[in-house]
Amino acid sequence: MKSTKFFTSKSSLLAVGLLSASAALMALPAKAATVQVNLSDKTNTNTSEYPTVSVTLDDTSNPGKITATVNVVPGSTGYIGDLRGVYFNIPGVSGLTIAPVSGGPLTAISTNGDFKSFDKSADLQGTKLSFNAGVEVGKQGIAQGDDYRTTTFTISGNGLTLSAFTSQTVGARLMSVGDPNDSNRDLSSKTAGTAPKTVTASNPSGGGSTPAPAPAPAAETPVAPTAPAPAAETPTAPAPAPAAETPVAPTAPAPAAETPTAPAPAPVAETPAAPTAPAPVAETPAAPTAPTEPAGTPAPSNPGPGGDAEQVPEPATMAGSALGLAALMKWRKNRKATKSN
Numbered sequence: 001m002k003s004t005k006f007f008t009s010k011s012s013l014l015a016v017g018l019l020s021a022s023a024a025l026m027a028l029p030a031k032a033a034t035v036q037v038n039l040s041d042k043t044n045t046n047t048s049e050y051p052t053v054s055v056t057l058d059d060t061s062n063p064g065k066i067t068a069t070v071n072v073v074p075g076s077t078g079y080i081g082d083l084r085g086v087y088f089n090i091p092g093v094s095g096l097t098i099a100p101v102s103g104g105p106l107t108a109i110s111t112n113g114d115f116k117s118f119d120k121s122a123d124l125q126g127t128k129l130s131f132n133a134g135v136e137v138g139k140q141g142i143a144q145g146d147d148y149r150t151t152t153f154t155i156s157g158n159g160l161t162l163s164a165f166t167s168q169t170v171g172a173r174l175m176s177v178g179d180p181n182d183s184n185r186d187l188s189s190k191t192a193g194t195a196p197k198t199v200t201a202s203n204p205s206g207g208g209s210t211p212a213p214a215p216a217p218a219a220e221t222p223v224a225p226t227a228p229a230p231a232a233e234t235p236t237a238p239a240p241a242p243a244a245e246t247p248v249a250p251t252a253p254a255p256a257a258e259t260p261t262a263p264a265p266a267p268v269a270e271t272p273a274a275p276t277a278p279a280p281v282a283e284t285p286a287a288p289t290a291p292t293e294p295a296g297t298p299a300p301s302n303p304g305p306g307g308d309a310e311q312v313p314e315p316a317t318m319a320g321s322a323l324g325l326a327a328l329m330k331w332r333k334n335r336k337a338t339k340s341n
Contacts, residue, residue, distance in 0.1 A: 034058045036164050037170045039191035042127050049077040053172040053191050055086070059162050065154040066162065067101065070172065072149035081174030081189055082141075083148045085122030087134035089168045093157040094132055104148030108136035124171045124190050131171060142176045142185070165195045 027263035039053040052073045061067040071087050083104055090096060108117050113132040115123065121140040124131075135153060138146045157164075171192040178185030 003219070011079060031332065033060050035165055035195055036163075037193045037195045039170060039172050039193040041189045042129075042192050043190045044327070045188075047189070049075045049079045050177060050187070050189050051075045051079050051081050051174065053083075053174070053193075053259075055163055055170050055172070055193070057162060057195075062101075062154050065156040066160060066165075068155050069152045069154065070103075070150065072174065076182060078180055079187075080149060080180050080185075081177035082146070083137045083151060084140070085118060085134060085136050085173040086151070087129075087131035087171040088155070088165070089131050089170075090133055090155070090157070090160070090164050093160050093164055096155065096157040096160075098133065098135055099154050099156075101152040101154060103151035104137040106135045106151070106153060107138060110134055121175050121188075121276065122173050124173055124192070127171065127190050127192055129169055129171055129192055131169070134171075140175065166197050168195050169193070170195060283306045 035057040037055045037057070038053065041047040041050045041052075044050065052075070054071045054073050056069045056071075058069070059065075068086070068088075070083065072081055072083055074080050098106070098109050098111060100106045108119075108122075110117070111133045113130070115131075115134060118134070118136045119140055122136045133155070135151075137151050138148050169192055170306045171190070174189040176185040177187035179188050269331065
């Protein structure tokens, strides 16, 4: 439904555009890329055999300028003529300039209506026509090859376009008219013609020329409308899901490497050092003491001098016993301490 409405709306707009364009085109004059003016004799009688002159004005060969190409057209019996002068009436254009391009050389040029410098063999006296621009081609006579039947030159000016020549008079002077096979060719011809009605140039010149009318809008030549698919029927691709919608799988931070700290060193097993039993102190047996006399044995009488000496233990023997006893007590003490641990 939406597509049908859109198509109908667009078709209506195109129809309106076509009607407007048609009205505009009907109001506009025809355009022309060239204007051709045909000139014929204006002063002689019995001119059916006389040559005519064709002047073509072109605004495309040299953009920004009008190119004039002038050709002598042989008469019905082949009569030809030497082209001596070409004249224009270009009103309302300032800054006129004429420059040669090819063909017969321009020996004199005027853009202000003063043709005093032109040779009499090149004038159009007697035609009762007036001109404000013109050129003289070559010289009088056809000696030494000065026999020109064509010439091309450009005309430029402020705002000059083909429309400036609308319904204006163009003239040309021919000398040495006659049969090309006759060396006498003693006729002459003063020709003229009127340019057809033109309104606008197909390629307006630059430098202040009158602008060409704006081109018809594009709607004037509609392309067969093709119903565009309604926008709704061609959904735009969904916007990509935001990055947040595709969470990156959280990577649980690796627990701070619970690198188990090296277990506390097991308490040094207080492996009791194998008690090294102290080397038993060699119980150096005390030196046997001399047996005492049996009890009841009456101590010997202290002999006096010269009698028997009383037997007392030796100091060395007593010291050894004391040391041995002390060593034995220390060993027992150490052993007892080891057992308690």
